[in-house]
Amino acid sequence: MVFSQYQKLTATGLWRPTPEDQRQDVVATIGEATLILTDKRGQTVAHWSIAALARANPGEFPAIFHPDGDPGETLELTISQSEMATALDRMRTHIARRRPHPGRLRLVILIAVLGAVIAGGVFWLPDAMRRHAISVVPKAKRVEIGEALQAEIARVSGPACDQPEGQAALNKLAARVAPDEPSLKVEVVRQGVTGALLLPGRTMLLNRAVVEDFEEPDVAAGYIVAELYRAASGDPLAALLNRAGLASSFRLLTTGDLPQGTIRKYAEHLLTGDQPRPPSEQLIPRFEAAQVRSTPYAYAIDLTGETVLDLIEADPFAANAPPPLLRDADWIRLQNICGA
Template sequence: MTALSEYQRLEASGLWRSTPGDQRCEVVVSIGDATLVITDMRDRALTHWSIPAVVRANPGQIPAIYHPDGDTGETLELDAGERQMIDAIEKLRAGVARLRPRPGRLRLMMMLGSMAAAAALAVFWLPGAVRDHALRVVPPVKRAQIGAALEAQMQSVTGPPCRAPAGTAALTRLAERLPAKRGTGALRVVRGGVRTTATLPGGTILLHRSLVEDFEEPDVVAGYIVAERVRARAYDPLGRLLDHADLIAAFRLLTTGEPGQEALRSYAEYLLTDAPAAPLDDAALLSGFQAWSVRSTPYAYARDITGETTLGLIEADPFTTEVPPALLSDGDWLRLQGICGS
């Protein structure tokens, strides 16, 4: 049963007047089909008020005074003895009020929805868009400068690059043998800090000294260089820096050409302590070994002496039946092994 049909048998006595100048007269009030029916004592209808248009002039007070919306001169008074009718009218008015459209609430909801959409764009779309735009517009020279600034930040841990003259010349020849597809392609051998290798924005690769000192052939360090070249193509080194930094660093890079010293310091610390090598599958690595004409087997065994986890690189070595061009002469390899001196 609806609230309206629940009260359709309800009647009450009240005082009604049609205009402010009229004398109030006793009437009978009943609830009809969506209306408040006011009749005289002879059961003659005097007026019908639409329930949605009924207004209470004195909320919470007794006698309760009602009038049609927009006409305060016509009134109906119900005293305390007609509490049931008063409660019924109030309940119906409240139900109608809940059904009315609320432009203010709609505007609020639309405003909140717009703010939520803007926040979602700022959180999920804007950082990626700024990052991608920066990677498109930053020129190679600027990338190399950022890489050099990052290397300077790292030198408090790595120390300066090893620079024994003969070894440096041999390292340059190895870089020419394994050129980068983009960027400087420079190689640096450092005494500590990096676990094995790290590629900086601009394409410079840092190599831990153990890669040239602990192996009998240059194929191992060449394999690590190839892996870094492939990784730099799959994961832009500048992009990795911006991924680690905040949105402000990306904006600063776009507006000033520099990500900021704090971003460089934080990323340098990350590279030297926590940064995992970005993953590469065997197919990508083998393609790189083929492209740079380097055997993959020495690199595979350097990563895992048992060969169990790098079996794919061993079995699919592109140079199992042929010998690739030499990486370095024996003399250059010996000189490279001594690049850090004692």
């Protein structure tokens, strides 16, 4: 395509067909998308396509043009012929802009692919890595992580109460409430934990108030039932990794360990953050399956019963008492698990 103002524009210049040849005077004329070079006799000596024209020294004079790919054949235009040089530059630029740019398309595709990869890294990779870490961590490692968490919690709660007869009674209660959980280990701590807290590795911590401040073991049993259900709806290790972030999941996968700082921060979160209570309509079947009354647990949560009325009204054993949870002697021993 040619700009109309440059039609038939002419200029004198020096043309050289090869580097070994002498330069000769020519007249350069802009035709229909071509540059025609003629000698003094008016004979055409070269016919260049402007679309395939290159400039060896942009912005300098004498301006040197040559066919693209053949820098040995040149046309020199002095500064007095700057109008022709400017016209050729503008036409070359105009034609170049109208050409397809495969490199630019490749760049756009590359950017799109990189964007997809980055988006995948941001939105998909963290969740996928956490799921993979959760699926491959062995039980022994879960127990180790749970023990590390418990050690950090002990900085606030103190060591678990270890009165032997009381612990034996607690083991009986756990076996009665959760017979399908042989790996469950329940311990009582003096403070820090609100109600009950299940750690990775199936260790559950109960606050001493759950066993000391009530007249019947149904409250402690209710906390065990509710916490087991809450944990069943979300793996305790998954909760830890979700809060710890991608780096911790990656480290767990590659080294088999979690940073101590991650363990400490999550322990602080467990002690200070509110653990959501499962919906009552989902808890009732669990109480029924465990043969535990839900009413004592409900009143332990809310003494007025107003916010837990559904747990009270839907108690599966409101009319008929379930099998005993513990013998009276065992219940007394459990209440004294922390000693004086």
